[in-house]
Amino acid sequence: xxxxxxxxxxxxxxxxxxxxxxxxxxxxxxxxxxxxxxxxxxxxxxxxxxxxxxxxxxxxxxxxxxxxxxxxxxxxxxxxxxxxxxxxxxxxxxxxxxxxxxxxxxxxxxxxxxxxxxxxxxxxxxxxxxxxxxxxxxxxxxxxxxxxxxxxxxxxxxxxxxxxxxxxxxxxxxxxxxxxxxxxxxxxxxxxxxxxxxxxxxxxxxxxxxxxxxxxxxxxxxxxxxxxxxxxxxxxxxxxxxxxxxxxxxxxxxxxxxxx
Numbered sequence: 001x002x003x004x005x006x007x008x009x010x011x012x013x014x015x016x017x018x019x020x021x022x023x024x025x026x027x028x029x030x031x032x033x034x035x036x037x038x039x040x041x042x043x044x045x046x047x048x049x050x051x052x053x054x055x056x057x058x059x060x061x062x063x064x065x066x067x068x069x070x071x072x073x074x075x076x077x078x079x080x081x082x083x084x085x086x087x088x089x090x091x092x093x094x095x096x097x098x099x100x101x102x103x104x105x106x107x108x109x110x111x112x113x114x115x116x117x118x119x120x121x122x123x124x125x126x127x128x129x130x131x132x133x134x135x136x137x138x139x140x141x142x143x144x145x146x147x148x149x150x151x152x153x154x155x156x157x158x159x160x161x162x163x164x165x166x167x168x169x170x171x172x173x174x175x176x177x178x179x180x181x182x183x184x185x186x187x188x189x190x191x192x193x194x195x196x197x198x199x200x201x202x203x204x205x206x207x208x209x210x211x212x213x214x215x216x217x218x219x220x221x222x223x224x225x226x227x228x229x230x231x232x233x234x235x236x237x238x239x240x241x242x243x244x245x246x247x248x249x250x251x252x253x254x255x256x257x258x259x260x
Contacts, residue, residue: 004240006031009084009135011076013067013124014094016043018195019143022228023091023235024048028055030236032089035080037065039094067094067120073127086135089239090128092121092165093143097197098157110157117161118168125172129183138183141238142169143231146191146254162189166250173248184247186238191254192216193226221256 010027014020015036024034028051036051038044041064051060061083066072080087098113100106121142132138147155148162166187173185192198194213202212217224234253237243252258 003031004236004242005089008032008088008239009080009086010089010091010239011035011037011080011084011087011128012091012093013037013065013120015047015062016040017047018197019190019193019228019231020091020093021047022232023093024060025051025054026229026232026236027089027091027239028059030240032239033058033084034060035076035084036060036062037067037076037094038062039064039066067092067124068115070123070127073123077127077131081131087128087131088135088138089141090124090132090139091141091143091235091239092124094120095143095145095162097200098155098161100157101154102156105157113157113161114164117158118164121165121168125168125185129176132183133181136182137241137244138181139239139243140169140172140183140185141235142185142187143235144169144187144189144250146189146252146258148187149189149250149252150258169250170248177247184238184243186243186246186248187250188231188234188238189250189252189254189258190226190231191220191257193228193231195228198225219257220254221260224255226253226255 010032012024015024016038036044036048044062048060048062063079065076096116144165145162148166169187176183202209
């Protein structure tokens with residue numbers, strides 16, 4: 001099937017690498033025009049260039065965006081309106097890990113995690129909605145984590161911030177429905193995925209990557225770590241009109257870990 005999001009106008013944050021880059025590329029392949037946003041502006045531009053080379057000039061654009069900054073969000077939405085001509089799909093993908101258990105997680109790390117993981121979603125939804133109202137039907141897709149639904153003793157900051165994304169997505173969904181707008185809001189909950197964020201886990205562990213990946217895979221019923229396109233497929237579904245009756249829900253892409 002092709003053209004599943006033909007005519008859609010999408011903004012993807014954290015799109016310079018990993019999940020965001022895969023999501024933006026898949027949306028573009030399926031017919032959307034895409035704005036790639038990242039604090040790494042050069043990285044976002046390089047990904048946009050690659051999409052244009054594969055899908056045709058004028059398919060992808062890029063903007064530098066610090067997702068924790070209200071002023072940067074206002075500027076990014078203005079760039080979306082200028083370059084895409086509107087917005088119908090918002091993917092709040094940008095996020096970071098938060099180190100430390102309850103005893104050694106610093107307040108600075110806690111605040112930084114919430115700024116990047118939660119403030120970004122709040123600001124993204126708030127600043128994008130005025131433009132999305134003019135481009136209905138719309139879909140807001142917030143990338144949470146299975147760690148937002150299942151706790152760990154080693155990462156209270158990450159658990160709490162990703163759980164906040166889960167609930168915020170539901171609140172936005174209910175608000176849009178109450179206002180009578182055809183704008184849906186859902187959250188996506190991946191488990192471990194083979195992206196650069198795992199490189200950081202590997203480095204901090206002091207073990208070879210294959211050893212770390214094997215350890216992570218053993219925690220998942222399917223016995224393997226996920227691939228970026230497997231998460232992007234879920235984003236594609238939520239961005240498309242195929243999911244037109246789905247709002248305020250959570251999509252678990254976790255290899256079965258939440259069923260245990």
